[in-house]
Amino acid sequence: MDQTSNADGLRRIRRGLWALTGVAAVALGAAVLWQARTTPAALPGTRVTGEAAISNAYTLIDHTGRSVTADSFDGQWQLVFFGFTHCPDICPTTLAYMAQVMDELGPKAAQVTPIFITVDPARDTRDVMAAYVEALHPRMVGLIGTEGQVAEAARNFRVWYERTEDEAAPDGYTMAHSGYIYVLAPDGRFVDVWLEGDAPAESFANNLSTLLQTTGSSS
Template sequence: MTTTDPDGTPRPRDAARGWIGWAISGLLLLALAGGAAYWVTRRDAPPTVAAPSFGGAFAMTDQNGNTVTDRSLRGKPYAIFFGFTRCPDVCPTSLNRMAQLRKQLGPDGMKFAIVFVSVDPGHDKRQDIGNYLTLFGTPIIGLTGTDAQLAQIVKAFHVYYEKVPVPGGDYTIDHTAAIYLMDREGRFVTTIDHQEPQDAALAKLKRVIAS
């Protein structure tokens, strides 16, 4: 059987199908391109979305029982990291790195805050977080909260986390490993990736402090 072009010229039906196939392929490519613009943070993928997309309103509880919000953190730049106290590698490495960077900054080291947000509220109570953070030898604000509060701050920073079952009925948590650097007004500036050189991370911190 045949079909016709718009000018009335007959053509085989399979040619028409080919034209339709190309059109559908084009639409799929556009959809994929649009989807690629929406970035979901993974532990091994650095953020690539626009700066205003990171940060926002949140309210959590620190290790001393005080309420900490996005507004109460304003006035001083801060580095914020999401993890959990039983994390075997990325979390202690990242927090120790921030402690070392603060030390390298000398007198400027206390001009920014370090904030740790637990993504394991079922296990990490504020006392657990407080005890954990003392291991790093520098002041760190540790935050926890209800499931709803955690969902709000995770959404604000586009953080990925997921419980992963392990043998014996326990679990670990896969999560974003980037450290977010925010300016004194609570605006996102850049990130420190857990694999980037120390001198590059130090330069980023200096820039945030000076801004």
């Protein structure tokens, strides 16, 4: 798949997610809104205990060619997802969902950086990553690196991934991987983790907005 058709596909997914928001809200809205009212400082989703098990530590290259570490995003809330640009399903859907959350935040989105870290360094070059994230959201940051750098980042976040041979896939292989979105506080501390299908983007954005207000953040 070339970069132009890939970008067009991502834009279609974003539009589709917006169209589905109303349907999802009818099915899940009541339960999620109840949770938001009763626990305003907690994001809905899959809770993870053992905070110290996840370490926000890496040295990678962003999609503009700049060398970055976890410290590069100090002062910003971060939404971190691991995947790859040739992913046919969970990655474009989850990243479009993250972009929708950013849109729902409005001006408060300036306090949040969505980050996409590749697990496929062989194919996800800087140019490929740049075209991919720029089609999603202007604040989206794509991170690439060597196999060793990517493996270290994934290990620190407790992210599982592996190469799987598949004759039907581009270049004869795909990447199997976990699909969580990690929420990090402005000091780099792990706060929460969730899956794209847990609740509508609007509900996550509302709770994240409350979290920004109650804990404070610098933009």
